Amino acid sequence: MKKMVILTGAGISAESGLKTFRDSGGLWENYKIEHVATPEAWLKDKNLVLQFYNERRAQVLAVQPNQAHEALAKLESKYDLHIITQNVDDLHERAGSSKVMHLHGEVLKMRSEKNSQQIVGVPNGVISLGDLAPDGGQYRPDIVWFGEEVPLMESASAIVAQADEVWVIGCSLQVYPAAGLVRHARDHVKVIYIDPNAVKVNGPNITVIKEKAGSVVPAMVEEYLNNG
Numbered sequence: 001m002k003k004m005v006i007l008t009g010a011g012i013s014a015e016s017g018l019k020t021f022r023d024s025g026g027l028w029e030n031y032k033i034e035h036v037a038t039p040e041a042w043l044k045d046k047n048l049v050l051q052f053y054n055e056r057r058a059q060v061l062a063v064q065p066n067q068a069h070e071a072l073a074k075l076e077s078k079y080d081l082h083i084i085t086q087n088v089d090d091l092h093e094r095a096g097s098s099k100v101m102h103l104h105g106e107v108l109k110m111r112s113e114k115n116s117q118q119i120v121g122v123p124n125g126v127i128s129l130g131d132l133a134p135d136g137g138q139y140r141p142d143i144v145w146f147g148e149e150v151p152l153m154e155s156a157s158a159i160v161a162q163a164d165e166v167w168v169i170g171c172s173l174q175v176y177p178a179a180g181l182v183r184h185a186r187d188h189v190k191v192i193y194i195d196p197n198a199v200k201v202n203g204p205n206i207t208v209i210k211e212k213a214g215s216v217v218p219a220m221v222e223e224y225l226n227n228g
């Protein structure tokens with residue numbers, strides 16, 4: 001089976017109604033990263049950080065996968081498909097994709113601030129100050145914050161290095177190390193980058209499609225299922 005690796009970012013969930021981070025009107029226009037998405041922010045004001053992610057979680061729970069998520073799930077019938085996403089939502093899973101790696105964590109999960117390994121679901125969608133794990137640590141969202149290591153980078157790079165084709169969908173490619181993943185693809189591998197504001201990416205086999213995911217991904221998937 002041909003191995004396809006799909007790297008996704010906030011842009012693929014935009015048409016479901018979730019805000020991206022860096023577009024005009026994006027999340028980082030209203031919040032400062034250093035106030036809500038760093039270990040220092042957590043130490044300074046846990047309540048603010050919890051509130052920020054409680055809002056994100058409520059929004060995720062209120063939306064549905066869109067046609068791009070759904071189309072990608074269909075590709076599994078013919079390809080060994082791996083999705084590596086920077087998104088913390090669960091829309092790929094809800095659309096039916098079975099191999100989804102969340103590089104930046106998952107907003108529907110939480111873990112003790114004292115132990116990054118014991119991850120559990122967030123009950124009732126809200127984490128409050130005083131919600132303690134069995135080890136006595138305050139529960140925090142299972143999110144990889146700026147300044148924290150991305151624990152799945154090595155596994156993700158290994159998957160990209162084995163890919164026969166790579167699609168990059170809805171990523172601004174500004175946040176490292178995730179943005180560097182595509183460079184792990186072997187030289188002959190075809191890379192297709194779909195983003196209405198795609199930035200320049202160097203590589204021998206890169207095709208850029210400056211369109212929204214929902215406008216092109218379903219048709220691409222049909223084409224790959226019928227002729228690929």
Ligand code: OAD
Nearest residue numbers: 009010011014020021022086170171172175195197212213
């Ligand atoms: P960004 O907000 O940086 O970029 C979103 C990209 O999606 C932009 O390049 C848009 O042009 C594109 N886009 C918007 N609408 C689209 C659509 N309908 N179809 C396809 N593309 C569309 O989001 P990410 O690149 O995912 O990390 O951001 C990376 C990381 O930065 C996030 O995981 C998050 C953030 O800060 C953390 O919070 C740790």
